[in-house]
Amino acid sequence: MSDNAYVTFFRGSSPYINAHRHxxxxxxxxxEALCSENFYRTIHDLAILHSLGIRLVLVHGARPQIDQRCSVAGIAAEFASQLRVTDSAAMECVREAVGAARFKIEAAFSMGLPNSPMHGAQLKVVGGNFVVARPVGVRDGTDFLHAGDVRRVDAHGINQQLQLGAIVLISPVGYSPSGESFNMSYADVAARVAIALEAEKLIMLAPSDQQLLDEQGQLRRSLSLEELSLAKAAADHSEQAPLLAAAYHALRNGVARIHWVDSEADGALLTELFTRDGAGTLMARDNSEIFRAATIEDVGGILELIGPLEEQGVLVRRSREALEREISQFSVVVHPEGMLIGCAALYPAGDGITAELAAVAVHPEFHRRGIASRLLQLLERDARQVGLQQLFVLTTQTAHWFREQGFIEAAIDDLPAEKKSLYNYQRNSKIYRKPL
Structure with a gap:
């Protein structure tokens, strides 16, 4: 990456850094990820997230490691409904495999050599009995023995550690009040922990062969709750099934965003979280953009949107102070990931029946998606509701778009008196109006 490209990427990631902090x-x-060549790079990337102020809870699995130990011990693996039937001998293999996996993760987070990406990180990784388990019991005639479900998550204890700056590491073994240990699905544990913590995101790092593809074999970039339900049903007994079931449960129970990311792709986690296009599949209850009234917290995002257009002379310059005073006139469009990608303002004139449409802007990466048209429709609806009868706009370079939206050319004399007196003849803007 060239120096300029690096600077551009770093600047572009700053809104996400601000949005994700705390x-x-x-x-x-x-x-599978623990066996991948990308494992240590993934740990480095998680350390970067921590250094940016993100509170991290890592829930790991160990199915391949358990399979390997069972095989060495001559224990045949038995599964039902994607759950391991865990007798006492298999449970001993589970303890050994999970312990070894945990040690590997803790050791990776402890690296800090001068020539390593984690130099100076000094990360604290904390684990414990944060998950209370209960036995699965007998289902459809199968006794799952030492296989367990999540009974309760100690959200208060986890949050205490997060507040102290630790990364919390949770293994797929839970303990009952009677002191028994149970083997659990790590995906289900992750979903239930995310729900209990009211987490901002659940990030599911899955192998390359478990990525979610469309009928053409292309990566699915987003899934709504309804689409996730269909994908879960279609997965049936595949290796994706328990992950999809966990994602669906989390989304149904309050987790706002789930990111399904390739655990074997170098940098995929950072690309997913710090770029607009991402690198994985975003799951959300509602994947459409949010149109809402602007607040004072949106000032920075609006300035980023209109700044380039002001430089080009497309829009009239506004200072931050002026924008803060006028923020109640603005509406914004927010991407499902929380980024502000569009804005427009409506300034009622003194005559009580006319308003000026201004500062219409959409981020270049989201052009040709009909965002500006939908925003205009909402502004027109709001204008009609308060009794306005006509909109007008002054433009120098986007007249064709306003004509496509039903605006017709007008003259200076058609402007409200107060706007007519302020008309900038040097700018020589074209005037368009639209009856409501």
Whole structure:
């Protein structure tokens, strides 16, 4: 990457850094990822998230490691409904495999050599009995023995550690009040922890062969709750099934965003979280953009949107102070990931029946998606509701778009008196109006 490209990327990531700071992310990491060549790079990337102020809870799996130990011990693996039937001998293999996996993760977070990406990080990784388990029991005639479900998550205890700056590491073994230990699905544990913590995101790091593809074999970039339900049903007994079931449960129970990311792709986690296009599949209850009234917190995002257009002379310059005074006139469009990608303002004139449409802007990466048209429709609806009868706009370079939206050319004399007296003849803007 050239120096200029690096600077551009770093600047572009700053809104995401601000949005993610102090938020809680639960990350699920399957046992396959611990065997991947990308494992240590993934740990480095998680350390970067921590250094940016993100509160991290990491839930790891260990299925391949358990399979390997069972095989060495001559214990046949038995599964039903994607759950391991865990007798006493298999449970001993579970303890050994999960312990070894945990040690590997803790050791990776402890690296700090001068020539390593984690130099100076000094991360604190904390684990414990944060998950209370209960036995699965007998289902459809199968006794699952030492396989367990989540009974309760100690959200208060986890939050205490997060507030102290620790990364919380949770293994897929839970303990009952009677002191028994149970083997659990790490994906289900991750989902239930995310729900209990009211986490901002659940990030599911899954192998390359478990990525979500469309009918053409292309990565699905987003899934609504309804689409996730269909994908879960279609997965049936595949390796994706328990992950999809966990994602669906989390989304149904309050987790706002789930990111399904390739655990074997170098940098995919950072690309997913710090770029607009991402690198994985975003799951949300509602994947459409949000149109709402602007607040004072949106001033920075609006300035980023209109700044380039002001430089080009498309829009009239506004200072931050002026924008803060006028913020109640603005409406914004917010991407499902929380980024502000569009804005427009409506300034009622003194005559009580006319308003000026101004500062219409959409981020270049989201052009040709009909965002500006939908925003205009909402502004027109709001204008009609308060009794306005006509909109007008002054433009120098976007007259064709306003004509496409039903505006017709007008003259200076058609402007409200107060706007007519302020008309800038040097700018020589064209005037368009639209009856409501």
């Amino acid at each position: 938020k809680t992310f639960v990350v699920s990491l399957g046992g």
